[in-house]
Amino acid sequence: MGKASIIVFSGDLDKAMAALTVATGAAASGMDVTLFFTFWGLNVIKKGGAWKGEGFMGKMFNFMARGGDAIGPSRLNMLGMGRWLMKRVMKKKNVKLPREMIADARELGVTFLACEMSMRVMGVRKEDLIPVDDIVGVATYVQEASKADIALFI
Amino acid sequence: MGKASIIVFSGDLDKAMAALTVATGAAASGMDVTLFFTFWGLNVIKKGGAWKGEGFMGKMFNFMARGGDAIGPSRLNMLGMGRWLMKRVMKKKNVKLPREMIADARELGVTFLACEMSMRVMGVRKEDLIPVDDIVGVATYVQEASKADIALFI
Amino acid sequence: MGKASIIVFSGDLDKAMAALTVATGAAASGMDVTLFFTFWGLNVIKKGGAWKGEGFMGKMFNFMARGGDAIGPSRLNMLGMGRWLMKRVMKKKNVKLPREMIADARELGVTFLACEMSMRVMGVRKEDLIPVDDIVGVATYVQEASKADIALFI
Numbered sequence: 001m002g003k004a005s006i007i008v009f010s011g012d013l014d015k016a017m018a019a020l021t022v023a024t025g026a027a028a029s030g031m032d033v034t035l036f037f038t039f040w041g042l043n044v045i046k047k048g049g050a051w052k053g054e055g056f057m058g059k060m061f062n063f064m065a066r067g068g069d070a071i072g073p074s075r076l077n078m079l080g081m082g083r084w085l086m087k088r089v090m091k092k093k094n095v096k097l098p099r100e101m102i103a104d105a106r107e108l109g110v111t112f113l114a115c116e117m118s119m120r121v122m123g124v125r126k127e128d129l130i131p132v133d134d135i136v137g138v139a140t141y142v143q144e145a146s147k148a149d150i151a152l153f154i
Numbered sequence: 155m156g157k158a159s160i161i162v163f164s165g166d167l168d169k170a171m172a173a174l175t176v177a178t179g180a181a182a183s184g185m186d187v188t189l190f191f192t193f194w195g196l197n198v199i200k201k202g203g204a205w206k207g208e209g210f211m212g213k214m215f216n217f218m219a220r221g222g223d224a225i226g227p228s229r230l231n232m233l234g235m236g237r238w239l240m241k242r243v244m245k246k247k248n249v250k251l252p253r254e255m256i257a258d259a260r261e262l263g264v265t266f267l268a269c270e271m272s273m274r275v276m277g278v279r280k281e282d283l284i285p286v287d288d289i290v291g292v293a294t295y296v297q298e299a300s301k302a303d304i305a306l307f308i
Numbered sequence: 309m310g311k312a313s314i315i316v317f318s319g320d321l322d323k324a325m326a327a328l329t330v331a332t333g334a335a336a337s338g339m340d341v342t343l344f345f346t347f348w349g350l351n352v353i354k355k356g357g358a359w360k361g362e363g364f365m366g367k368m369f370n371f372m373a374r375g376g377d378a379i380g381p382s383r384l385n386m387l388g389m390g391r392w393l394m395k396r397v398m399k400k401k402n403v404k405l406p407r408e409m410i411a412d413a414r415e416l417g418v419t420f421l422a423c424e425m426s427m428r429v430m431g432v433r434k435e436d437l438i439p440v441d442d443i444v445g446v447a448t449y450v451q452e453a454s455k456a457d458i459a460l461f462i
Contacts, residue, residue: 001300014193014194018193018307021292022161022296025292025293025296029296031296031300149301150296150302151305154163
């Protein structure tokens, strides 16, 4: 039922969630899905790291602190709360967290590829990442994406 | 003449304009175009809201204030002015504003879809939005996008 | 061997590098590649400008200064150093700089198109840009992209 190929370039929670939502949605529809984690997107598949430590929420709080009154209320609603509160709200609203979405994607057979060049530039080693299917170069991405029915850069 | 499917994830004016420009351009070329408004992109189709209130310009000014001398002059040219001035310049330069572009897109038959999950997470209700064709889930997006000749994430 | 069409909307170094990496990778694989530089992406093909002057590093330093401890260490590794140091590291790591990547793309036959409307809005003249193949409108983009096997918005 077709093929989807998504570059996960961003390490931001909202974009990672969008990428994982499309990936799991496509896989659940029977598509053959590949995620290419590159640049900041490598943070999404780091063991612990940006997704578990203080760094991410620090960034969210920082964002809120400096742009609080300059951004819309719905944006504030989401950003103006601690990690635990956000977690609770997402559970209550029946929205999955990235870690759960990654597990779902895995179970649905989504292929996880990490970008070799980005890892070199950012100093990320294989052992820093959760298990991926392969570490590849741009040629592999191009080959995959050129056959894809949906090719996105997120 | 083909099909275009665009995820409007960003709520930033520049990206919304890019999405609407491609959408109207594709529709004008006879393509069947669908816009999926998700996450911050929901702000683009909010009644009044972020596009009419103080929030947006506040953000622009904020951006300018904190990054003023750190960004290129062309960026400054665009950001370093009030909403009314920007409006005048855009009119003078014959560039349409988002509201006009949305009206154009409507007239050209572009389909407007809002993301159900995002609405739930962000606390956005149907009545907060301008009329859309439907409120849908990721499965609908995947089905649409897999048949599209142009599928973008903006 | 197929066709790739990439909108370069962002003027950020990391995204420009991603766009140029995919473009040269696709061209090296024998694909027919077109880059559409629009909005901030015009900075990528400016003569000197944002890529040579102080503006860009100022932005990077600024980013680091205000978000330093809120972002992950790999992000800091890349941003927390002067332009010359970054240049050295990239050379040492065998990663090409944007200028070199543009030259590579040129040599590999990648088509460079600049967006007419963006140039008008941002006050960018043809003579401000490095030589491009053409200055075009959205209709040309749509025509190209609808035939592409890989269509991305970066």
